[in-house]
Amino acid sequence: MQTRIDHLVIGARTLAEGVNYVKDLLGVDIPYGGVHPKMGTHNHLMQLGDDAFLEIIAVNHNSEPPDRPRWFGLDDGFIRQRIEQQPSLLTWVVNTQSIEELMRQSTFSLGKAELVSRGNLNWYFGLPDDGRLLAGGMLPYAIEWQTDEHPSANMADLGCRLSGLEIYHSYPQWLQSALSSIGASDLVKIHALPKNAVPYMTALINTPDGIKELSSFPSFKKIS
Known part of the structure; x- marks a missing residue:
């Protein structure tokens, strides 16, 4: 079983702030991705090469609030204060061919593997019940894509x-x-x-x- 870096996560108070932040600093305009109905969030996405990508994520105030804390610590008071000041790199995500096997061999809690979707894209994601960052974001979340090819192949390639x-x-x-x-x-x-x-x-x-x-x-x- 191979574990690889899947994506980096930038949290922002709003998507507009996150996009402007990255545009000012990296010189690229990351396009819109979609919404996560289960988690009450939405995002912008771009390739980072080698089946990896960068995600800008924010609370979607136009969607129904979830019945659980949002992922990536977005409902945590400290994280909210942090991204209100400025968008920030929050954490990283690794992908695997078997998230259940990865969870069994892990010495730390990766949460519960739950099915998440965005449009026609589906994946299993390790979700802590309280939505917290793992070790303050230093330990990665785990993801198992339900696709034949990595989704980054269909994301914008802006040369990063x-x-x-x-x-x-x-x-x-x-x-x-x-x-x-x-x-x-x-x-x-x-x-x-x-x-x-x-x-x-x-x-x-x-x-x-x-x-x-x-x-x-x-x-x-x-x-x-």
Whole structure:
């Protein structure tokens, strides 16, 4: 069973704010994706190469509120305050051919595998009952697509590619062990932080305007 990086998730107060944020910083205008009726959210999407993509997600105030906390911590007070200040990289998602098997071998809770849809697209997603980010977003959610080809093949290709994902954490050995249990430790580079430091992650994005760094702290910067 192979585990791969599926997508990165940017949370925003509104989709317009998220799209403008990425457009200003990456120089690309990410098109609309669709709605998630089950979760009360909607998104914009673009390819990041190698069966991966970038998602901008926000609460859909025009839809019926879900009877559960929304995913990606979007109903959490701290997360809401964070994205009210500025859109932010919240977390990452890995894909697998068997989400149930991945959950059995995981040493941490991935939530419950539930069927989610957007238009004609269906997938199983590990959903915690409280909608929380896993380890503050440093551990990934899990997804199993119900498609023959990866959905990113049908997303806009704006010339951006994911070059690498790095996580900074006070307990790097614990993080390494947790990721190893789902076959994901080789997907990221882990750096040690001092005890009690706030963990964060960065993604290197190769854009038409050079390589930029996307961080869970509010920072995109061109580095070459």
